[in-house]
Amino acid sequence: MQIATPYLMFLGDVPDRLAAKTAYGIADWRPEWCIGQIRMEGCAADLGIPDLTLNEAVEKGCRTMVVGVVNAGGRLPEQWVAEIVEALEAGLDVASGLHVRLGSIPEIADAAQKHGRQLHDVRHSDERFDTGKGTKRSGLRLLTVGTDCSVGKKYAALALEKGMRERGFDADFRATGQTGVFISGRGVAIDAVVADFISGAVEWISPDSDPAHWDLIEGQGSLFHPSFAGVSLGLLHGAQPDAFVICHEPTRTTMRGVKHPLPSIAEVIAQTIASGRLTNPGIRPVGIAVNTQALEEAAARKLLDDLAREHDLPATDPVRFGVEGIVDRIAAEFPKA
Amino acid sequence: MQIATPYLMFLGDVPDRLAAKTAYGIADWRPEWCIGQIRMEGCAADLGIPDLTLNEAVEKGCRTMVVGVVNAGGRLPEQWVAEIVEALEAGLDVASGLHVRLGSIPEIADAAQKHGRQLHDVRHSDERFDTGKGTKRSGLRLLTVGTDCSVGKKYAALALEKGMRERGFDADFRATGQTGVFISGRGVAIDAVVADFISGAVEWISPDSDPAHWDLIEGQGSLFHPSFAGVSLGLLHGAQPDAFVICHEPTRTTMRGVKHPLPSIAEVIAQTIASGRLTNPGIRPVGIAVNTQALEEAAARKLLDDLAREHDLPATDPVRFGVEGIVDRIAAEFPKA
Incomplete structure (x- = not known):
């Protein structure tokens, strides 16, 4: 999936910020792609970027309208359908993170065909993958893993992309979830792939690359989560x-x-190495990323110091304290040729 | 899904027996349904049943042509399409265990509609699953696991169903692959489920049951196979x-x-317990099932004796020597109330 950038961000008439979580994530990490937003009467979300009409967005170079919102009830509101059709008529592609496929709505499918525009359903994958081969590929790879779902794996990978690039590394974030796909403009929502092709799809996401190049791959779920460990x-x-x-x-x-209960960090390290050795015998941990939002700064720093000592790894909150320590460890463990 | 029997077994032009393992499995466990086979130039598989033309098959009462072959990635070879179309024209339904949906190929979809025939895609399920919850369910469960794909996990589960029923156990085979679904007439091809729902689909396949009832669940892949470990x-x-x-x-x-390389049996036991404990802390091995087809009887018996001693478990070839020892162990470890 390759989504044309830059974006016009469609926020609809969502009743709160949370319903536009995907849009906020995109705006946080790719502000340069988010040219403007389009909001309908009653919209409670605001990305703090210019409100544009469809024609203004096209004039400013927008290529794709991103539906970065969720709607309750599963059915696309009538007023959203009309807006999406108008965007297609105005010359924009439309990319959506909704459960419902854009192409399953006849008015939208017809308009896309009539105007020769692309529809992207980021939650769904129509790409054909091979089964995984487990053969070693060139280039370097880092994966963010977790003690649970929703603990900052995407955020850590994106923070590392930024931090490593600032330090002169050739590094690219590789998306495996829907928000990540919008942020990188490509990728696959791995949890929507047919089970036989999970590892094959990841091999497709992160192909052979330059020997010094880093792919920073967004993790999903946890090896210890009874619902999603297979995906992980x-x-x-x-x-x-x-x-x-x-x-x-x-x-x-x-x-x-x-x-x-959550596994311990030590259990996650041990199991990740034990399982990861199968396709990369050299696999090793290079850091711990903790979401310390709920802690006072002193408590957060103490927790991170304790974790660093306990596991002999740099430990940080990527949002609060940056990723310098982890980049230092990467530089030390994998010296450039 | 109700597949009309008896079957004409389509073997295509597969390069080896393993690629036709679905067909062999059906022929072994449901010989009374397998009236004949149809093979193309270069086919290396042979079920040892009559080679029939499409018209002969229809005359002998065949109702469905079973595409009992697999190929890596699941793509349908071009040269098979014409043969499937001819089968539909001859008056047969067609049932397939491939990933690709028969109906997604226009020539096949058109022929089925024109001639009023059914297309069955056994790997696909239109059932909607929840994500797995990991909550303990009532009843007893046995899973067959493997050092690799295609090492007899389905055979072992079917042999145990037969052996345990003969010993008075209330036991049912639970299919998780296309062959098993062909054989038992129900189940889900778990490798075709969307990744997020793997464990949830298995919870659906094997729901709460009577406390003394055994579900004998067909395993898939291997925890050590780089293509399919997520499914496993x-x-x-x-x-x-x-x-x-x-x-x-x-x-x-x-x-x-x-x-x-293959993992050792000891590694498979250790990893199965380590991972399986997450949803059943009492998980334990009760036997080893070896496909000794390639060995002389004396060599086979010695191997099994050695394995039994090494792992303190009954070891058998279910096809060659039966499953008595494993049923004995199950009876001892799980005494009936």
């Missing part, structure tokens, strides 16, 4: 990472959506 | 087995389709 394992095998960063949320008591 | 892990977590049987093929040197 296929992703680990396909990613064949040289390095991994463990992501953690210290206030979580049970894993997301189930009653199981 | 999701299946293990969803199955939450009380007991597992390790399946092995002693002449295999690399894992199927890749260059990786």
Whole structure:
């Protein structure tokens, strides 16, 4: 999936910020792609970028209108359909993170065909993949793994892309989830791929590259989550990472959506190495990324110091304290040729 | 899904027996349904049943042509399309275990509609699943796991169904692959489920049951196979087995389709327990099932004796020597109330 940039951000008439979470994520990480927003009567979200009409957006060079919002009830509101059709008529592609496929709505499908525009359903994948081969590919890879779902794996990978580029590394974020696909303009929502092709899809996302190039691959789920561990394992095998960063949320008591307790960071490290060795015998941890939002700064720093000592790894909150320490460790463990 | 029997077995021009393992499995477990086979130039598989033309098959009462072959990636070879169209024209339904949907190929879809024939895609399920919850369900479960793909996991589960029923157990085979669905007439091809729902689909396949009832769940892939380990892990977590049987093929040197060596049986036992504990802390091995087809009887018996001693588990070739020892172990480990 390759989405043309830059974007016009469609926010619809969502009742709160949370419903536009994907749009905020894109605006945070790719402000240069987010030329403007389009909001309907009653919209409670605001990305703080110019409100544009469709024609203004086209004039400013927008290529794709991004529907970065969720709607309750599963059915696309009538007023959104009309707006999407108008965007296609105005000359924009449309990319959506909704569950419903844009092409399943006849008015939208007809307008796209009539005007020769692309429809992208980021939650769905029509790409044909091969099964994973597990063969070593050239280039270097880092995967963010987690003690649970939703503990900052995407955020850590994006922060590392930024931090490593600033330090002269040739590094690219590789998306495996829907928000990540919008942020990188390409990628696959791995949890929507047919099970037999999980690792094959990741091999496609992160192909052979220059020997000094880093792919920073967005992790999904957790090897210890009873709902999603299969996805996490296929992703680990396909990613064949040289390095991994463990992501953690210290206030979580049970894993997301189930009653199981979180694994320890030590268990995650041990299992990631044990399983990851299959496709990369050199796999090793290079850092711990903790979401410390719920902690005062002193408590956060103490927690990170304790974790760093306990695991002999740099530990940081990428948002609060940056990723310098992890980039230092990467530079030390993988010296450039 | 209700597939009309009996079957004409389509073997195409597959390069080896393993590529036709679906057809062999159906012929072994449902010989009364397999009236004849149809093979193309260069076909290396042979079920040992009459070669029939399409018209002969219809005359002998065949109702469905079964495409009982697999190929890596699941793409339908061009040269098979014409043969499938002719079968539909001759008056047969067509049932396929391939990833590609028969109806997605216009010539096949058109011929089926024109001649009023049914197309069955056994790998696909239109059932909607929830994500796995990992909650303990009532009833007892056994999962067959493997050192590789295609090492007899389905055979072992079917042989155990037969052997346990003969000993008075209330036991049902639960299919998770296309061949199993052809054989049992129900189940889900788990490798075709969307990745997020692997464990949830297995929870659907094997729901709560009577406390003394055994579900004998067909395993898939291997926790050590770089292409399919994600499927195997999701299946293990969803199955939450009380007991597992390790399946092995002693002449295999690399894992199927890749260059990786096979794990040892000890590694498979250790990893299955380590991962399986997440949804069933009581998980334990109850036997080893070896495909000894390539060995003389004396060599086979010695191998099994050695394995039994080494792992303190009953070891057998279910096809050659039956499953008595494993049923004995199950009876001892899980005494009926």
